[in-house]
Amino acid sequence: MEKFNPRTFEPPNPQTLNFQAMRFPIGTKVKFIHTGDEGTVVSLLDAETLNVRITGDDMEIPVNIENVVPAGQYVAAAQPIKGKPKPQMNIPPPPPRHVPPAVGVPVKAGNAQYAIIKSMGIQLAFDPIYKEDGSPEKYLIYVINDTRMDVVYNFTLFMGKRAVLEHSSKLNGLHYERIGEMLFDQLNDSPSVEMECWRLLTDEGGKKLKKELNIKAKTFFTKVLTAPFLDRPVHHFRMFEKHELELADEKEASAEDLKSYTERNIQPQSKIIHHQSEPRHEVKQMAEFNPELDLHVENLVKDQRKLNNADILNLQMRRFEQYLDQAIRIGVDRVFIIHGVGEGKLKNAIATILMQHPHVKTFKNEYHARYGYGATEVEFS
Structure with a gap:
């Protein structure tokens, strides 16, 4: 069999594919160019014809793709003025290429x-x-x-x-x-x-x-x-x-009774664990996760006597960023960051990161019965 060579293979030219039809996958909301009516694409009849269900009406009609546009690209036709030539329909070009999101950001x-x-x-x-x-x-x-x-x-x-x-x-x-x-x-x-x-x-x-x-x-x-x-x-x-x-x-749930019975009635046995079959993302981490992070330096290092103020702040911020990443990865809803009152440098540094973080929905430093004003509550999106 001939080996595939990407340097000599010529993939299909996008210009030769019917990308116009591919702009209308099943489920796309569309608007009719001439009437402004709306509908939803329910099937693709052929390369040039869509089957559209009219919004608010239990009726499906075949439509040529030249007569509809995606709802977000619809531009109403300008009304002709008497005595002047009818203006051309203003159909916008396809939108510019999507700017990809950062890796690992849902x-x-x-x-x-x-x-x-x-x-x-x-x-x-x-x-x-x-x-x-x-x-x-x-x-x-x-x-x-x-x-x-x-x-x-x-x-x-x-x-x-x-x-x-x-x-x-x-x-x-x-x-x-x-x-x-x-x-x-x-x-x-x-x-x-x-x-x-x-x-x-x-x-x-x-x-x-x-x-x-x-x-x-x-x-x-x-x-x-x-x-x-x-x-x-x-x-x-x-x-x-x-x-x-x-x-x-459903199969897992139906087998639960048998599994529970077995666990109750047999003696514990040694279990061989294959590393590759273990999930890398343990659900139990959420249950074990501590929603409070205390950044007082005595909780972070045994001996702080050799650390100056800048070293302590750097240590606290590294621990805070690690904790923030873990909370987001596990999927918790909210956490409390205990930073104390002091001069406010640590609190302000934390707020600067939270304001720019894409996964933070809101945060606040209000009086709390347990923490006073020494903690910031963070809620994730």
Whole structure:
């Protein structure tokens, strides 16, 4: 079999693909150019025709793609003035390329442009970044959750047998997250993906599912779809269906009685633990997490006599940033940072970071019956 060579392979030219039709995935809210009526795309009849359900009416009609635009791009036609020529319809060009979010920062999907009619579950998207000559340079990798379930996942990208990218995270329902990138040339290095996923329930984690994906270069370019929330054509793979996650938890629940009976009636035995099968994101961490962080220096170091004021402040801020990252990773709702009153330098330094942090919803330094004015309450988004 001929080996794939990314330097000589010519991927499909985006100009030759029907990207106009790909702008209207199922669930897209659209407006009719000439009337201003609204509807939702329920199916794609062919490359030029959409099946649209009219808003407020239980009626579906076929519509040519030239007669509708995504709702967010609609510009009403200017009214003609008597005696003057009728102005041309002002249809805006496609929006500029989306500025990618930072790696590891989950993004809540907006609902103005996209309505989920049928969930595709947990998905992987490879978003191409092109060079000036139009050839792909690399692919930004996204994990998309278009269900309403909160999940935890582990992602590993291999080149052959070598792991080149690992990422573990919590991803809430109707969120997506950029987790890294893959170079175009790496398509010749036998890339593959291992992914584990399970629901994040109130008291414990759901049953863990595992999938493997071998990325074959020649078929990679045929997996093109307008991804939910990203609203642009990407190389798209469905990893875990919504019903798979729900069914796994139902099976786990049905087996609980037998599991409890067994644990009560047999003697404890030694258990072999395989490191690779252990989840990297323990749900029990949330239960063990202390929602209070006391930054008084005596709690951070045994001997503070050799530290000057600048050293102490640096030590306190490093500990605060580590704690903040852990709280966000685990997914707690709020924490209290105990900094004391003093001259206010530590409190002000903490406030500066919190004001700029994308995961902080609000924070306040008000009187508290337990802490007085010596603590800041932080609430996460």
